[in-house]
Amino acid sequence: MGQANEREISTGSTIDNNMNAYMKLLWLVTLLVMAGCVTYQDRPLSPAKVLDDFESRRLGTKELETYLNKNLKSGSSGSWGLPQLTLAAFFLIPGLT
Numbered sequence: 001m002g003q004a005n006e007r008e009i010s011t012g013s014t015i016d017n018n019m020n021a022y023m024k025l026l027w028l029v030t031l032l033v034m035a036g037c038v039t040y041q042d043r044p045l046s047p048a049k050v051l052d053d054f055e056s057r058r059l060g061t062k063e064l065e066t067y068l069n070k071n072l073k074s075g076s077s078g079s080w081g082l083p084q085l086t087l088a089a090f091f092l093i094p095g096l097t
Contacts, residue, residue, distance in 0.1 A: 057092045067091045 030070055058064075059080070071087055080088075 002029060059088060064091055 007023060068084060068087055068091075
């Protein structure tokens with residue numbers, strides 16, 4: 001009986017080791033596939049334009065107020081909560097959509 005129990009324990013341990021090996025292989029394959037999906041897009045950098053665009057973003061503009069009033073059900077109440085800030089982010093950073 002002692003040898004049978006050792007075989008069962010040994011077999012269980014082997015199964016666990018095989019599962020760990022399969023999981024590691026699965027993660028490796030997943031990472032390689034994900035890395036293969038990344039592409040490089042060559043675009044010229046213009047630091048002056050980026051700075052101007054960033055500094056032109058203001059929460060107090062008439063355009064943003066109009067956008068908030070149009071898209072909020074309750075209108076703009078003057079206070080900045082999560083709904084107002086979320087819409088402001090979509091308005092000021094077009095790449096979020």
